[in-house]
């Protein structure tokens with residue numbers, strides 16, 4: 001970090017995560033994001049929109065360091081994490097929880113065990129363990145996992161195998177598993193892209209409720225402008241790897257949508273799914 005770059009004071013600005021001039025160039029030369037400077041505050045529920053290939057996933061994956069940025073700086077609660085490795089990197093991934101389009105559950109485990117994995121998800125010996133996982137966790141941890149499942153409305157499915165659940169139910173398990181990490185920031189990469197409209201409403205409503213009730217900032221990548229408008233407190237529009245809009249849903253005009261999506265903004269599917 002250069003002498004001139006200082007993180008915002010997180011206690012004053014309520015900034016949980018900050019990026020300065022973040023950029024990512026993949027080994028094949030693709031410049032996926034460039035010059036992204038943004039602050040995610042404690043009271044943010046952000047939806048990132050942009051056309052396919054705009055750089056949304058790359059940005060989100062940089063935020064929990066699943067992808068290593070090529071340039072720029074990142075701070076989590078005031079601590080520089082741009083080049084974190086080892087223990088510091090594991091701490092970043094514990095503090096910045098993430099759910100995905102494909103849920104990423106351990107299919108052969110029960111719902112309850114999947115949530116408990118959230119407590120130990122970076123422990124490789126656990127993932128090769130063959131007996132009942134429940135023995136590895138204290139009663140208090142199992143109670144916590146149950147209460148998280150009740151919170152997301154599927155306590156009754158605790159002992160079912162994860163792969164016997166519907167997509168919407170699996171995404172709820174993924175949310176409970178992420179909450180079990182006790183994250184400071186919750187990321188969701190296209191969490192409703194594989195779901196029907198009704199399940200999509202449930203998942204977006206759940207993320208928003210978790211944000212409101214637990215005070216966890218949330219950043220969601222979405223394709224659907226309609227969902228972005230209805231659930232976001234703040235929308236960030238990405239085009240060709242850069243931020244072209246950052247503001248409240250009310251400020252997202254049709255002209256700005258054209259800026260974000262370019263010629264594809266006339267594609268009716270972009271605003272569909274109501």
Ligand SMILES: Nc1ncnc2c1ncn2[C@@H]1O[C@H](COP(=O)(O)OP(=O)(O)OP(=O)(O)O)[C@@H](O)[C@H]1O
Pocket residue numbers: 026027028030031032050051052053054055056057058059
């Ligand atoms: N691992 C990779 N190696 C090389 N190029 C990549 C890699 N991942 C993404 N890209 C490229 O980086 C650019 C941004 O991709 P990214 O997946 O971040 O966009 P996106 O907005 O999330 O797209 P989508 O909505 O289709 O998921 C694209 O040109 C993509 O082809």
